Amino acid sequence: MSLNYAYHSAIAGIGATPFTKDSGRTPMDQAVEACLAACEDAGLPPEKVNGMVTYSAEQNPEIEVARNLGIDELTHFSMVHHGGGAACGVVAVACQAIYSGAADYVLCYRAFNERSWHRFGAGVQDRPAGAEASEVSFSWSSPFGLVTPASWVAMFATRYMHEYGATTEDFGRVSVVDRDFAATNPYAHFFQRPITLEDHQNSRWIVEPLRLLDCCQETDGAQALLVTTAERAKDLKQKPAVIASATQGVAEDQHMMRSYYRETITGIPEMGLCARQLYQSSGLSADDIQTAIIYDHFTPLVLPQLEEFGFCERGEAKDFIRDGHLGRDGRLPINTNGGQLGEAYIHGLNGIAEGVRQIRGTSVNQIDNVENMLATAGTAVPTSALILSQPR
Amino acid sequence: MSDEMTDEQKEAFVAKLRREVGSTGTPTVARDPVNQPMIRHWCDAMEDANPLYTEPDAASQGPHGEVVAPPAMLNAWTMIGLVPRVNDPKDPASGVYAMLDKAGYVGVVATNSEHVYHRYLKLGDHLTGTVKLVDVSEEKQTALGIGHFVTTETEYLDQNGGHVGSMFFRILKFRPGTGRTASSGDDTSNERPPRPRPSRNQDTDFFWQGSRVGELRIQKCLNCGYLQHPPGTRCPACGSTDMGYVVASGKGTLYSYVVSHHPRVPSFDYPLNIGLVELEEGVRLVTNITDCDADQLKVGMPLQAWHMQTHEDVSIPVFRPARAPRNPSTLTFDEVSVGDELPLCPIPLTPTLIVSTAIASRDYQDVHHNRDMALKKGSEDIFMNILTSSGLSARYISDWAGPDAVFKNLKIRLGAPNYPYDCMTMSGSVTAKRESDDEDIVEVSFRGQNSRGPHVTGTVELALARK
Missing domain, CATH: 3.10.129.10 (Hotdog Thioesterase)
Structure with missing residues (x-):
C-alpha cells in the first residue's frame, strides 16, 4: 500500500479564535470566525472553498458553517470518526479529496465551548444508555466507575510504569516542557506561567497515577485549517506547509480509549501503524524530523508515541525525556505552542496550526532549520498523524 | 437514666x-x-x-x-x-x-x-x-x-x-x-444513586445473566475454544459464529489499576479502586478491586471474583484480594x-x-x-x-x-x-x-x-x- 497523495497537498491557511475558559459566544460563531481567519490568512475568498471535513464530537454542522461563510456549493464533505484521534485524519481525508479531484480547497475545523458549556473531562457518566454496540461497549467500564478520559488513560500508564520503570516524574517532565513553551506564547492560556517538576508532583490526584498537571485543559475556542494542492498554495499569500504525508490507523483489537485486551498495553500499535505509513510514503525517518506536536491530552501517552515513531527504543522514552530532549535545546522539541496542557485543547487542531508556523518560520518558539515536523492525534482511540515539510 | x-x-x-x-x-x-x-x-x-x-x-x-x-x-x-x-x-x-x-x-x-x-x-x-x-x-x-x-x-x-x-x-x-x-x-449510602446500569443486547446478555447467578462467564468459541472479552459475534481466531461461554474460576491477578479521585460520580465511593484483571483463563476485564486500600494495590497481586448487586436485577463481577x-x-x-x-x-x-x-x-x-x-x-x-x-x-x-x-x-x-x-x-x-x-x-x-x-x-x- 502506498499513499499516492504524499507531498501533493499543503496547508495554505490557519485561523483561530482566542482560546478562553468562557467565550461568551456560541461555538458556531467561533467556527465561522476561525474558518474566515484561515481563508484570510491564505488570501482566499471563502466562497472558493468547496470541501469541508470535520471530526466527531463536532456539533457545528458543515452545512451551517458553509451557509455562514457564504459558500454556495460543496463537492466534498465528510466527518471523520473518533474525536481527537482524527485531528490529523481530517487533513488526510482533505488530501484524499483534493488528490482525487473531489475538491480544490478544503476547510478542516473544530469549534466548541468544552469548558463553559459542558465539561469535556467529566466523561461518559450518562452512558451506556442503549443496546447499540457503541453504547454496550461502555458496559465493560462505566459500571465500575471508569468513566473519564483521564481514567481510561491512567490504566495504560500504571502498566507502562510497571513494565518500564517510568515514574510520575517522567510524566511531569512532559508537562514542564509544555508549560515552558506556553510561558512564551501570548496565545497560550498559561502564557508567562511556567511550572516546575515540584509543582507537578504537588498537584492533586485526578486518577492515580495522573495528577492535575498531567491533564490537558478544557477550552472554549475554534481552530481551522485550509488545505489545497501544494501547487495552488504557491499562488496564495503564505509559504505552503507541504503535507509530506497524512494517515490514519486502527490496529488489532482496537477499542475506544480502552484497548486493554491486547497481548501488551504498553505500546500504541495504531500509532505505530501511522508511523510506518508516514515514513514509508514520505521517504522520511525519525532522523529527518526537527520538531513535533505529540498529542498530549494526558502526559503518559506521550512516552509510547516517542517510541512508536522511533525517536527512542521501546521502554526508553523515560530516559529520552530525562535527558532533556523534548525541551528548547533538545533533540526533538515538542509542543512548541505549549501543547494542549499549556496553550489550549482544541482536539489537536491547534497543534497542527503550530506545525504550520514552524514550517513558515513564524512560531513564537521557532526551532532552527525546521525541514520537517511531525504532528500526532489523539491516542488510545483510533488515531492519525501527519508530517509537514518545507515546499520543494 | x-x-x-x-x-x-x-x-x-x-x-x-x-x-x-x-x-x-x-x-x-x-x-x-x-x-x-x-x-x-x-x-x-x-x-x-x-x-x-x-x-x-x-x-x-x-x-x-x-x-x-x-x-x-x-x-x-x-x-x-x-x-x-x-x-x-x-x-x-x-x-x-x-x-x-x-x-x-x-x-x-x-x-x-x-x-x-x-x-x-x-x-x-x-x-x-x-x-x-x-x-x-x-x-x-x-x-x-x-x-x-x-x-x-x-x-x-x-x-x-x-x-x-x-x-x-x-x-x-x-x-x-x-x-x-x-x-x-450522615450515612448517605442509602441516598446514593445506583451505578451506571450496564446496557446489554443479544451478544452480551449471557455475561450479565451469569453475574446475576454468581458466575463469571467468558465468551468461548465452541468451534476452536478461543476465549474473548469483551464478547463479539464471531470468533476472531477461527471465524466460527458458534459462540458459547465458560464459567471462569474467578481467580485472577491485577494487570493494571487506577485510583480515581476526580470527578466524583455520586454512585461511587472515592478514592475508587478500578482494576484491569487478568483471569487465570487468560482474558482481561475492567472491574473494581474491593476490600483493600489504594496503597495496597500492586500489579500482579492475586485476586478473587465476587458479584456485587447494583440494581434489583443487576449484579456485576468485582474482585477482592485472594486469600493466600x-x-x-x-x-x-x-x-x-x-x-x-x-x-x-x-x-x-x-x-x-x-x-x-x-x-x-x-x-x-x-x-x-x-x-x-x-x-x-x-x-x-x-x-x-x-x-x-x-x-x-x-x-x-x-x-x-x-x-x-x-x-x-x-x-x-x-x-x-x-x-x-x-x-x-x-x-x-x-x-x-x-x-x-x-x-x-x-x-x-x-x-x-x-x-x-x-x-x-x-x-x-x-x-x-x-x-
Whole structure:
C-alpha cells in the first residue's frame, strides 16, 4: 500500500479564535470566525472553498458553517470518526479529496465551548444508555466507575510504569516542557506561567497515577485549517506547509480509549501503524524530523508515541525525556505552542496550526532549520498523524 | 437514666461502680476440660486448618507433641455458656455490669483483649479463671454512645494450679441511641444513586445473566475454544459464529489499576479502586478491586471474583484480594525480617460466620446472634464478638507463619464493628525481632479493615525456631 497523495497537498491557511475558559459566544460563531481567519490568512475568498471535513464530537454542522461563510456549493464533505484521534485524519481525508479531484480547497475545523458549556473531562457518566454496540461497549467500564478520559488513560500508564520503570516524574517532565513553551506564547492560556517538576508532583490526584498537571485543559475556542494542492498554495499569500504525508490507523483489537485486551498495553500499535505509513510514503525517518506536536491530552501517552515513531527504543522514552530532549535545546522539541496542557485543547487542531508556523518560520518558539515536523492525534482511540515539510 | 443525673449523682454513681475495683471474684471452673469437639467447632467456624489442633498424627510431629487447643480459645473454656445464664452476683465485674444495665447502659461492646500464653492447652487440661475488676472509667461520649469502660484481668490456672495464661479485657457499656453517629443522618449510602446500569443486547446478555447467578462467564468459541472479552459475534481466531461461554474460576491477578479521585460520580465511593484483571483463563476485564486500600494495590497481586448487586436485577463481577493459601511449613526465625509484609487476607463477613464463631467461642450474648436484640441494644445488626476477632487474627498470623509457630501473646483493640455482609481484610507486617537464650521472638502488627474502617488492630509475638 502506498499513499499516492504524499507531498501533493499543503496547508495554505490557519485561523483561530482566542482560546478562553468562557467565550461568551456560541461555538458556531467561533467556527465561522476561525474558518474566515484561515481563508484570510491564505488570501482566499471563502466562497472558493468547496470541501469541508470535520471530526466527531463536532456539533457545528458543515452545512451551517458553509451557509455562514457564504459558500454556495460543496463537492466534498465528510466527518471523520473518533474525536481527537482524527485531528490529523481530517487533513488526510482533505488530501484524499483534493488528490482525487473531489475538491480544490478544503476547510478542516473544530469549534466548541468544552469548558463553559459542558465539561469535556467529566466523561461518559450518562452512558451506556442503549443496546447499540457503541453504547454496550461502555458496559465493560462505566459500571465500575471508569468513566473519564483521564481514567481510561491512567490504566495504560500504571502498566507502562510497571513494565518500564517510568515514574510520575517522567510524566511531569512532559508537562514542564509544555508549560515552558506556553510561558512564551501570548496565545497560550498559561502564557508567562511556567511550572516546575515540584509543582507537578504537588498537584492533586485526578486518577492515580495522573495528577492535575498531567491533564490537558478544557477550552472554549475554534481552530481551522485550509488545505489545497501544494501547487495552488504557491499562488496564495503564505509559504505552503507541504503535507509530506497524512494517515490514519486502527490496529488489532482496537477499542475506544480502552484497548486493554491486547497481548501488551504498553505500546500504541495504531500509532505505530501511522508511523510506518508516514515514513514509508514520505521517504522520511525519525532522523529527518526537527520538531513535533505529540498529542498530549494526558502526559503518559506521550512516552509510547516517542517510541512508536522511533525517536527512542521501546521502554526508553523515560530516559529520552530525562535527558532533556523534548525541551528548547533538545533533540526533538515538542509542543512548541505549549501543547494542549499549556496553550489550549482544541482536539489537536491547534497543534497542527503550530506545525504550520514552524514550517513558515513564524512560531513564537521557532526551532532552527525546521525541514520537517511531525504532528500526532489523539491516542488510545483510533488515531492519525501527519508530517509537514518545507515546499520543494 | 444518667442524663437525668446531676454531676453529684454521677460522681456518686461512678464511686459506687468503683467500689469493688481491685477485688477478685469467685474462681470460675470451666464446665468441660479442653476437648476435641469444642476445638473442632472453633476451627470449623474460624476456618482455621492448622493440623496441630485437630490431627493427632500431625500434632505428634509438632512442637507440642500432641493435639493442642488454638491459643486464642483461652477465654472460651471458662465462658459461662447459655445455661446457666445468670452471673455470680458476688463477682465484682458482674456486679458492675448489672449496675450499668439497671442504669440504662444496656449496650455492650468489647474493645480490648490482650492474651498472654504461658503454655498451650492440651486435651484434658481443666481451666479455672479468676476475674479481677481493674478499672471503671468516668462516663465517656463514644461513637457508639455515652458509657463506661470496664476493665478486668483474668488469670487462668490449670488443674494443677499452674499458670497457663492471662487476659486483660475491656468492654464498653453504653446507652443505646446516644452515639455521635446515632440518627445524625450522615450515612448517605442509602441516598446514593445506583451505578451506571450496564446496557446489554443479544451478544452480551449471557455475561450479565451469569453475574446475576454468581458466575463469571467468558465468551468461548465452541468451534476452536478461543476465549474473548469483551464478547463479539464471531470468533476472531477461527471465524466460527458458534459462540458459547465458560464459567471462569474467578481467580485472577491485577494487570493494571487506577485510583480515581476526580470527578466524583455520586454512585461511587472515592478514592475508587478500578482494576484491569487478568483471569487465570487468560482474558482481561475492567472491574473494581474491593476490600483493600489504594496503597495496597500492586500489579500482579492475586485476586478473587465476587458479584456485587447494583440494581434489583443487576449484579456485576468485582474482585477482592485472594486469600493466600495456608503455609504448610513453618517460617524460621532467620527467614523473617523486620518490614516483611504479610499477604492480604479478605474475610467475608457472612451471618453464618458471625453466628457460628460466636457460638463456637461459647459467647451467647444476644447481640452476636439475634438481630432484633442487637437493634434494640443500639447496634445496626448482629456483630462479631471479640473472641472471634482474636481467633481470626490468630488464624491469619498462623496461616502466614506456619503451624509450628508458637503464640506468646495476642493483643487486639477493636474499632468499627464487623456487621454481616461486609468484608474484613487482614494485613500485617513484621515489626520487631528479638533473640534470647531460650526463645527467638518475632513481633507482627496487624490490622483488619472493613468498609467502615479498622475493625481490629493488634500485635502478636511468636516464637519461631531457628533453621
